[in-house]
Amino acid sequence: MFRYIIQRIIVSIPVLLGVLALTFALVRMIPGEPCTAMLGEKATPELCERFTREKGLDKPIPVQFGVYLGDVVKGNLGDSLRYKRPVTTLIIERLPATFELGITAIVLASIVGIAAGIISAVRRNSIIDVGTMMVANVGVSMPVFWLGLILAYVFALVLKGTPFQLPPSGRLSAGVVSVPFYEVFGWGLPENGFLNGLFSFFANFYIVNAFFTGQWKVVADGIQHLILPAVALATIPTAIIARMVRSSTIEVLSLDYVRTARAKGLPERTVVLLHAFRNALLPVVTIIGLQLGSVFSGAVLTETVFNLAGVGRILYDAITARDYPIIQGFTLVIAFGYVLANLLVDLSYAYLDPRIRLN
Amino acid sequence: MTTSSPTLEAVAVRPPEALWRKTVRTFFRQRSAVIGLSIVVLLALVAIFAPLIAPYDPTRVLIGVEDVKRRDPPCIHILGCDSEKPQHILGIDGNVRDVFSRLIYGTRISFTIGFITVAIALIVGSILGSIAGYIGGWTDNIIMRLLDVLLAFPSLILSIAIVSVLGPSLINAMLAIAIVSIPAYARVIRATVLSAKQEEYVHAARTLGLDSGRILFRHILPNAITPLIVQATLGIGAAILETAALSFLGLGAQPPTAEWGSMLSAERNQLFTAPHLVFFPGLAIMLNVLGFNLLGDGLRDALDPRLRNY
Numbered sequence: 001m002f003r004y005i006i007q008r009i010i011v012s013i014p015v016l017l018g019v020l021a022l023t024f025a026l027v028r029m030i031p032g033e034p035c036t037a038m039l040g041e042k043a044t045p046e047l048c049e050r051f052t053r054e055k056g057l058d059k060p061i062p063v064q065f066g067v068y069l070g071d072v073v074k075g076n077l078g079d080s081l082r083y084k085r086p087v088t089t090l091i092i093e094r095l096p097a098t099f100e101l102g103i104t105a106i107v108l109a110s111i112v113g114i115a116a117g118i119i120s121a122v123r124r125n126s127i128i129d130v131g132t133m134m135v136a137n138v139g140v141s142m143p144v145f146w147l148g149l150i151l152a153y154v155f156a157l158v159l160k161g162t163p164f165q166l167p168p169s170g171r172l173s174a175g176v177v178s179v180p181f182y183e184v185f186g187w188g189l190p191e192n193g194f195l196n197g198l199f200s201f202f203a204n205f206y207i208v209n210a211f212f213t214g215q216w217k218v219v220a221d222g223i224q225h226l227i228l229p230a231v232a233l234a235t236i237p238t239a240i241i242a243r244m245v246r247s248s249t250i251e252v253l254s255l256d257y258v259r260t261a262r263a264k265g266l267p268e269r270t271v272v273l274l275h276a277f278r279n280a281l282l283p284v285v286t287i288i289g290l291q292l293g294s295v296f297s298g299a300v301l302t303e304t305v306f307n308l309a310g311v312g313r314i315l316y317d318a319i320t321a322r323d324y325p326i327i328q329g330f331t332l333v334i335a336f337g338y339v340l341a342n343l344l345v346d347l348s349y350a351y352l353d354p355r356i357r358l359n
Numbered sequence: 360m361t362t363s364s365p366t367l368e369a370v371a372v373r374p375p376e377a378l379w380r381k382t383v384r385t386f387f388r389q390r391s392a393v394i395g396l397s398i399v400v401l402l403a404l405v406a407i408f409a410p411l412i413a414p415y416d417p418t419r420v421l422i423g424v425e426d427v428k429r430r431d432p433p434c435i436h437i438l439g440c441d442s443e444k445p446q447h448i449l450g451i452d453g454n455v456r457d458v459f460s461r462l463i464y465g466t467r468i469s470f471t472i473g474f475i476t477v478a479i480a481l482i483v484g485s486i487l488g489s490i491a492g493y494i495g496g497w498t499d500n501i502i503m504r505l506l507d508v509l510l511a512f513p514s515l516i517l518s519i520a521i522v523s524v525l526g527p528s529l530i531n532a533m534l535a536i537a538i539v540s541i542p543a544y545a546r547v548i549r550a551t552v553l554s555a556k557q558e559e560y561v562h563a564a565r566t567l568g569l570d571s572g573r574i575l576f577r578h579i580l581p582n583a584i585t586p587l588i589v590q591a592t593l594g595i596g597a598a599i600l601e602t603a604a605l606s607f608l609g610l611g612a613q614p615p616t617a618e619w620g621s622m623l624s625a626e627r628n629q630l631f632t633a634p635h636l637v638f639f640p641g642l643a644i645m646l647n648v649l650g651f652n653l654l655g656d657g658l659r660d661a662l663d664p665r666l667r668n669y
Contacts, residue, residue, distance in 0.1 A: 015504070018504065018507070019511050027524065029525070030524050137656075140652060143645060143648075144604070145607045152630065153637075293512075296513040296516060297514060297515030305627070316608055324524075331512070335511050
């Protein structure tokens with residue numbers, strides 16, 4: 001297993017280098033002078049000259065790439081043109097909102113998808129199966145942003161005044177604040193740059209932060225705000241997971257050992273849940289891992305629709321403002337996260353299925 | 360031996376069925392595939408005959424032409440709308456244009472996006488995939504590792520990065536999505552080439568002295584047609600969905616183009632006051648993507664019995 005882990009990590013290194021090269025190249029592909037593209041109307045020849053010198057854009061490309069690599073290793077992703085603050089800080093501030101949304105969506109998708117898939121497989125070709133698969137087909141074809149808007153319309157306007165009313169935007173209602181845990185416990189924000197970042201990072205998980213500090217009203221409010229975006233974001237992964245679970249369960253149920261289990265007279269429930277399910281789950285782990293990509297992509301759309309201050313939303317704002325350092329930095333971080341997630345999926349797959357690591 | 364067994368004579372010998380007939384039969388036996396095909400054919404007809412179906416020009420502003428206001432809700436005469444008023448079955452948009460006509464013309468754009476994007480990805484992907492598979496060795500390694508880098512990004516995120524660098528436009532959005540989907544096609548082709556390269560008929564062709572190009576195009580690549588058709592059909596659905604998403608983010612089609620994603624994007628702040636302006640374009644996107652997805656799934660099941668999962 002150890003050897004397999006090392007092997008897989010070594011294989012991902014060139015991919016990560018490629019990702020770095022691509023994000024580096026992207027910004028240099030902007031048509032025209034980088035200075036006028038970045039500074040816009042303010043760009044005067046003098047300002048441009050200073051800008052080019054400061055950013056090291058007058059140096060040869062390999063040198064620039066070396067500087068870029070060094071900066072990335074040090075955690076320096078440049079400053080946002082619009083917010084005039086380090087991109088790294090912005091990411092630390094914004095990631096928790098996206099994680100909260102993304103993790104909720106993936107968990108939701110896995111639970112619903114696996115349950116629906118197994119039921120469909122067991123009751124193959126029944127009305128439940130046909131219905132579930134029809135819903136799954138529609139779900140896969142659904143534009144996330146459209147679904148989000150429809151949900152917002154239904155739950156915020158049509159159901160207004162009923163107990164099912166849900167807020168259509170933001171992470172918390174106006175006036176509701178998730179007091180950071182370090183203030184609740186009277187610790188204050190540490191001076192140390194790293195600890196400072198770490199503390200704000202965890203405090204920005206509003207719901208988790210409020211949960212551990214006993215701010216129950218904030219927890220309830222946060223969850224209410226999370227439901228609609230999480231459902232919208234979970235739709236496509238749910239549909240894909242359900243289809244995958246269905247076909248892999250059907251395949252496993254036709255294997256000899258399942259027949260043996262049935263022949264022994266085990267109850268069908270035991271056969272499906274204890275014998276078949278474990279093996280049927282193997283390909284599903286991969287699919288769930290791949291869905292992380294669609295969740296990152298979907299987060300940009302969902303956060304835009306529901307006005308959530310996450311990574312996706314700031315990326316959207318950066319696009320309109322042509323804030324290239326943010327686009328570059330966020331793309332890089334998301335790609336790194338995606339590669340890492342896929343690495344973890346591969347490793348867990350090898351852990352679950354010895355045939356893989358032994359080959 | 361039992362060659363004179365009476366039961367054997369009773370068996371009716373059916374002539375072997377032609378492969379394509381069997382494929383067609385399998386395809387049409389699947390309900391979802393037929394639904395998918397119907398949706399795609401219907402929308403294709405709408406796209407072709409758009410000028411005949413659409414009552415208005417999609418970019419024509421109706422101020423001063425008719426008695427309509429901005430964002431008027433749908434008005435259908437047979438459903439009780441005042442017959443004095445002009446009929447607009449899906450309502451009027453924020454720039455006082457007929458939404459139905461815009462949706463109809465949007466079908467053309469949607470199909471164009473799907474086909475062109477997939478065509479670009481397919482051609483580039485096939486070239487890279489066949490070179491990688493046929494030459495092998497370092498060439499293969501370098502090409503595939505480069506494509507792995509593209510796969511390291513969630514597709515929409517990479518398309519966003521590419522379009523924000525190239526500048527927002529429908530063409531650039533299509534280009535970005537094509538680039539992002541190249542690896543999928545390259546992998547399909549490479550896998551086919553790798554396995555076909557070992558076949559005896561390819562060895563035979565090489566022994567006969569045929570040149571590489573001829574072996575590749577005449578003997579190896581035809582094997583890839585089946586998986587490519589499936590991949591391309593599903594790819595059209597995905598391309599339509601992703602381009603709509605880019606347009607929604609303001610990176611794709613620019614006004615006044617009647618593109619579904621940008622129609623939706625333009626009116627999304629009017630969700631609570633004029634929901635029809637958000638509802639119908641999204642429904643159109645979904646229907647179109649659903650059509651291609653069902654068609655693709657059906658084709659896969661019909662063309663490749665190994666993948667059939669029921």
